[in-house]
Amino acid sequence: MITIELGLDDLAATSFAYSATMEAGMSLRMWTHASAYAEHIxxxxxxxxxxxxxxxxxxxxxxxxxxxxxxFLTPRPTTPWPDFRRELAVLRATPPEQVWPELERTFLPIEGAVPERLTGAREDPERxxxxxxxxxxxxxxxxxxPEWWPRAKSLLEADLVHRARVLAERGAAALFAELSNRLSWDGRRLVIRWDNEPVPGAPSYDVDAAGQGLLLIPTCFSHGALSVxxxxxxxxxxxQARGVATLAERVEPPPAGPALERLLGLPRARLLLMLDQPVSTTELARLLAVTxxxxSQHLKVLSDAGLTARARHGRSVLYVRSPLGNSLAGMSPGMSPGVSQTAASAGQSGEATAEDDAA
Structure with missing residues (x-):
């Protein structure tokens, strides 16, 4: 169990970011435990x-x-707009005296020994x-x-926009409750509990944020909340980021009703139904198998008609239906059976396991 003490100033300083280096490190789980992340196979x-x-x-x-x-494979992001090479430089700058102790803390509780390929860190951690x-x-x-990161990047950016909106509109309690069933929040303490405690070797500590704030990081390779x-x-x-299931393959867009299709035309009607969650032009093009x-041409028409809204994250622009767009689609906000909502539900349907406890 991990307990984080958060004061009012820490809540006010809560921020969001994602990390290219963290995703690279966490993705190594696919080569050892692929069945736990079937959507990526x-x-x-x-x-x-x-x-x-x-x-x-x-x-x-x-x-x-x-x-x-x-x-040391998951250095804390320092910016919400990750650059892999800059983050890798942080990893390379890990103090040598930190490497071996971290390897021991990772492997000794369960395996009883550090893997042979890593034992050189005891004598020459820098190498x-x-x-x-x-x-x-x-x-x-x-x-x-080449292929995975562009998709994952779009998904992670959309997740950040959604979480920031939840925090702004519904507050910290709603945000934490939505992030993971491992998290509990009593107004002062944020607690991560493992699924089946006690978990041998699982991290257990208390930490006081002490005015340092809290950083929330979506990842494609977790089934629940985790930390260092x-x-x-x-x-x-x-x-776990929303909509991880959409990384696997192209999802069929939702069908448009006859009235909406006659009003907007089939391409724009189907596109409007896909915008129940923030998504980038690149990701929409991938889902629709078009350029x-x-x-962009269809989004401009929808935007000029007031049917979509835009949210910027760094250099990316994400699109979502506006209230008028929701009304025209005949759906309440956030209740669409469209592509991103369905995929997000599929991506979060699996239960967390006791093993998926820490980075």
Whole structure:
């Protein structure tokens, strides 16, 4: 169990970010525990030939039997607009004296020993850290960046817009309740409880945010709230992003009713029904198997008619139905049976396991 003490100033400073390096590190679970993340299997199966040309022993050694990974693989994001190379530089700058203790805390409680491929960190942590960073960079460039990351990035950005809206409209209690059933909030303490306590070796500590705020981080590779194995620095909590199931394959757009189709035309009517959650032009183009330019033209018409609203996240612009668009679609806000709502539900349907406890 992890308890985070949050004062009013910490709640006011609660922020959101996602991390390319964290996703790379967490994605290594796919090569050791793929069945736990079935929604990713189609994409990762296509990556396998590229993955097998890398130092797979090193990469898979970083994931424990409980799916925990060392804390230094998940440095706390410092910006909501991640840049993999900048984040990797933070990983490379990990103090050498931190590496071996973190490996021990990751592996000893369950495995009883640090994997052989990582034992060099006891004598030469700098060299092992450099090897890990170099191999992780190659993994990012050859496996994740070409196809998986553009999809994941769009999904994570949409999640941040949604969570920020929940916090602004309904407050912290509603936000925490929606993030994970592992979280409980009493107005002062935010508690992460594991699914089946006691979990051998699971992190257990109390931390006082002490004016440092709280960072909330969506990830594609968790079934519940998690944090670092050992507290260090300002607190953060990672949680499962909405709509992870949409990463697997193209989802059929929802059918448009005859009246809406006659009014807007079939492409724009179906597009409007897909905008029940914030989504980027690129992601809409992928779901519809058309060009981003074609989507942009239709979105401009819908926007000029006041049927859509836009939310900016960094350099990305996300689109969602406006209240007028919701009325025209004949649906209440957030209750559409459209693509993103259905996929979000599918992505969160699995129960968390006792193993998926810490980064």
């Amino acid at each position: 189609p994409l990762f199966s296509r990556m396998r030939p590229a993955f097998e040309r890398l130092d797979t022993v090193l990469l898979t050694s970083l994931v424990g039997a409980t799916r925990w990974i060392p804390d 092992l850290l450099a090897d890990i960073a170099d191999t992780l960079e190659a993994y990012w460039e050859t496996c994740l960046l 194995i050992t507290p260090a620095g300002p607190p953060w909590i990672a949680y 981003p330019g074609a989507v």
